[in-house]
Amino acid sequence: MNIGIIGCGNISPTYFNSYKLYNNFKVIACADIKEDVAKKSASEFNVTFQTIDDLLTNTDIDIVLNLTIPSAHKEIILKTLESGKHSFSEKPLAMNFEEGKKIYQLAKEKNLYVGCAPDTFLGAAGQKAREIIDSQKIGNIVLGTFNLMSHGMEHWHPNPDFFFKSGAGPIFDVGVYYITQLVNLLGSVESIISVSGTASEERIITSEPRKGEKIIVETPTTLLGVLNFVNKTKVQLFASWDVWKHQHTAIELYGLDGSMVIPDPNYFGGKLKISAKDSDWELIDINNMALGVPNKEDGDGLVANYRGIGLADMVNSIKERKKARCSIDLALHVLEIMEGILISSEKSSIYKMTTSCEKPEYLSEEEVKNLRTN
Numbered sequence: 001m002n003i004g005i006i007g008c009g010n011i012s013p014t015y016f017n018s019y020k021l022y023n024n025f026k027v028i029a030c031a032d033i034k035e036d037v038a039k040k041s042a043s044e045f046n047v048t049f050q051t052i053d054d055l056l057t058n059t060d061i062d063i064v065l066n067l068t069i070p071s072a073h074k075e076i077i078l079k080t081l082e083s084g085k086h087s088f089s090e091k092p093l094a095m096n097f098e099e100g101k102k103i104y105q106l107a108k109e110k111n112l113y114v115g116c117a118p119d120t121f122l123g124a125a126g127q128k129a130r131e132i133i134d135s136q137k138i139g140n141i142v143l144g145t146f147n148l149m150s151h152g153m154e155h156w157h158p159n160p161d162f163f164f165k166s167g168a169g170p171i172f173d174v175g176v177y178y179i180t181q182l183v184n185l186l187g188s189v190e191s192i193i194s195v196s197g198t199a200s201e202e203r204i205i206t207s208e209p210r211k212g213e214k215i216i217v218e219t220p221t222t223l224l225g226v227l228n229f230v231n232k233t234k235v236q237l238f239a240s241w242d243v244w245k246h247q248h249t250a251i252e253l254y255g256l257d258g259s260m261v262i263p264d265p266n267y268f269g270g271k272l273k274i275s276a277k278d279s280d281w282e283l284i285d286i287n288n289m290a291l292g293v294p295n296k297e298d299g300d301g302l303v304a305n306y307r308g309i310g311l312a313d314m315v316n317s318i319k320e321r322k323k324a325r326c327s328i329d330l331a332l333h334v335l336e337i338m339e340g341i342l343i344s345s346e347k348s349s350i351y352k353m354t355t356s357c358e359k360p361e362y363l364s365e366e367e368v369k370n371l372r373t374n
């Protein structure tokens with residue numbers, strides 16, 4: 001299928017280059033609100049430059065890949081659906097649950113697919129963890145934790161304002177990976193309780209080219225809470241951009257017969273460990289799985305980065321008229337969880353979820369291999 005990209009910023013090269021990983025889609029055009037930015041990408045990646053309106057009416061394009069900033073997601077996804085095309089969007093689906101519901105409604109009305117990142121849960125770590133849980137190797141999962149802590153994004157991103165505005169913050173921007181992974185492993189969330197805080201009302205950009213500029217923080221930079229899953233698992237969360245250093249692991253799940261450590265869900269691979277009851281940790285080898293082989297340099301070394309698998313799976317699902325794994329149901333449920341964490345902290349009360357979704361279908365190695373280029 002042919003893809004048109006709208007939004008040619010920081011993350012876009014990963015997607016322009018994803019044809020090197022997957023065999024069923026091809027980026028043919030790109031657009032951006034800043035036309036000079038889109039022209040530069042078009043020439044660098046050898047695709048056609050178009051204005052946003054021209055791209056949306058280009059009959060050669062089947063799916064519009066939305067890589068704009070979160071505040072533009074709703075507008076671009078709705079326009080894509082109105083123009084009769086399927087949409088795949090970077091996360092989060094929208095700025096809030098209300099916007100997400102509008103997208104959901106239009107997608108159903110138009111009978112079009114809306115897929116949404118993150119797709120990292122389809123990686124080696126997420127799928128192997130899923131296999132272990134589904135096979136009851138550590139028994140029913142009853143408890144867990146997830147921890148994402150750092151000192152924010154103003155140190156590396158060239159344009160970091162949006163991270164500190166409504167629709168971003170540690171939960172919407174990074175927590176989305178953890179929550180999506182947990183829904184993949186445990187199913188839907190039933191209720192949420194949380195508290196929030198903001199350690200600094202202002203942030204100073206230390207990355208180029210805007211070094212020294214000030215950002216006014218408009219969304220909480222710390223959220224602590226508990227997710228209560230429909231299957232009764234309770235997961236404690238700690239999401240913060242107010243922490244310089246820590247020693248927590250990313251995700252841990254505790255079953256009746258053992259425990260599991262799941263690596264950073266921002267990546268596709270990493271160190272997955274299990275223990276049978278109180279025996280020693282066993283490192284599960286996922287480095288040879290199709291979406292686990294470390295392939296990208298990331299500061300400290302090679303990591304597995306196979307972004308685009310969600311889009312490749314959606315292309316396949318459209319052809320076979322089946323549910324995509326990065327489905328709108330999953331994205332909307334995750335969006336409601338994220339908003340629920342904020343609402344619970346604002347109202348000092350338990351947030352009761354109104355949506356639910358099935359666990360996305362397990363992705364086998366064979367299916368991945370069929371989608372990969374050789």
Ligand SMILES: NC(=O)c1ccc[n+]([C@@H]2O[C@H](COP(=O)([O-])OP(=O)(O)OC[C@H]3O[C@@H](n4cnc5c(N)ncnc54)[C@H](O)[C@@H]3O)[C@@H](O)[C@H]2O)c1
Pocket residue numbers: 006007008009010011012031032033034037052067068069070072075076090091092159173
């Ligand atoms: N940067 C990353 O490492 C990263 C990783 C994963 C996901 N994401 C997600 O990808 C998305 C984009 O992030 P980014 O870091 O590339 O941001 P960015 O600011 O670098 O790029 C966004 C681009 O979208 C364009 N844009 C903004 N509003 C637009 C509109 N209304 N119409 C058309 N174009 C518009 C901007 O001009 C810009 O070129 C976000 O949703 C983010 O959460 C980013």
